[in-house]
Amino acid sequence: DIKYCQNKGIKILLSMGGATPAYGVATVKEGEDLADELWDTFGGGYKRNATAYRPFGNATVDGFDLDIENGEKLGYTAFVNKMRQNYELDTSKSYYIAAAPQCPFPDYFVGDTLNQAWFDFVMIQFYNNFCSVIYDTNFNYNIWDAWASAKSMNKDVRLFVGIPGSPSAAGRGYVPYTQLASQIQPLKSMNSFGGIMVWDASQAYGNTQDVLPDYAYGIYRLIKE
Template sequence: MPVNAFDVSSSSNFVVYWGQSSAGSQKSLGEYCQGSTVDAVVLAFLYQFPNTKLDLSATCRTTFPNSDLLHCPDVAADIKSCQSQGKAVLLSMGGAAGSYGFSSDSDAQQYADTVWNMFLGGNATQRPFDDAILDGIDLDIEGGSTTGYAAFVSQLRSHFTSSGSKKYYITGAPQCPFPDAMLGSTLNSAWFDMVFVQFYNNYCGLGAYPKSFNYDTWDTWAKSQSANKDVKIYIGAPGSPSAAGSGYVDASTLASIVNDIRGKYASTLGGVMTWDASQAIDNSNWGAGVSSSIKSASLSMTKRRRL
């Protein structure tokens, strides 16, 4: 295992979404995995389900024969490259512009089987990323119905427990207003490893720090309501001024906020999530600055605790 392998227990992970070219263009997945800046990548998006459709914003244009399902060997090779460097690679379901949802718990459970077979440790005749095995699933549910997501997570986890030694993750990406309108009940009843709270485009975002910034509310949820009392909360931040309508702060300001949160709520902090790679990495090294700062501060705090 690489020395810098992704560590879910760390408070200094830097997670990026990739696949939507929100800056107007994007580098390959493999290029964003190079170096020590990024710890995990979330592929965006599986934007239609249970009628499965992927969109990686023109990074992949080929489809399986007689199908509109994307077939992406180049992305598959990059997934394996990222993982070989210790990065975790997950697939995000949903998004702001998708068409998705379940009609029942049974519908959701059946689709969990499909996701397991198409993207994770199972087998399917058509796998968009061939034999690359992703490290988990992210739920970025911003529309449709709230039906079935807890059942979906539970069914996926039943596959995880029977799959051997490989570690899989379930993550969610709620908006910061609490409780989240779409995922609130699911976050309380299903087991999530990480929650990437979107602290932007809302009154409780980073731009409102410290007055209305509500990490404390999410910390309370993690400790008292979450099914997983060890769940990690990430501070979701826009990677540039154009990445969101509001909530962008410069790298030094964000590092300062993260360090303040770490001092108050060390047990729940997982690090920073950013939307998205094309904005964060290409914004005058904003992403590299944030990642380096939070990692250095975390290391310094660990050393002080050992003295």
């Protein structure tokens, strides 16, 4: 499946973390060791470590995403920096680093790492919080845009607006399509805007209540217009 999608031009990133508790990276060494382990297991590390456990065989993901919502956080900058060093070992393709912070700024768990390491994409969760897209006056994309131009190490970092794919996809923050379109259109001219992130795709494809044939296609059309 990974290779099939990649042959269609789709990038595959492995996301770490989530809402489940009992994880974290507490030290520089833990961060660097985790980067090496994930690189050998899912990235191009099999080329240097022939004995590495490879659940996907020689298929390699296109990068890693930090969706950190719990636990110790001090080792994530070291993780990103070490992973970037590993990326340089495989020049056969481009690899990416992404993060999925929650919208309150700065994010408690990855805010420091976002300032201290190089990210290609930041897919902000604009739901389940006061700064969600659905709350027009509190929607704080402008704050993240200011960070992208002033604080991000990568001045070409791309920001994605994260939204639920249906009313049941998140606790709160689902955006009816008409409202979503009115919020997204002004962002499309901003240098930082990269697109829309949906949690999750299956919910968006099954959601036909606001736009036809489905919410996912509506988002595609909105971005392409």
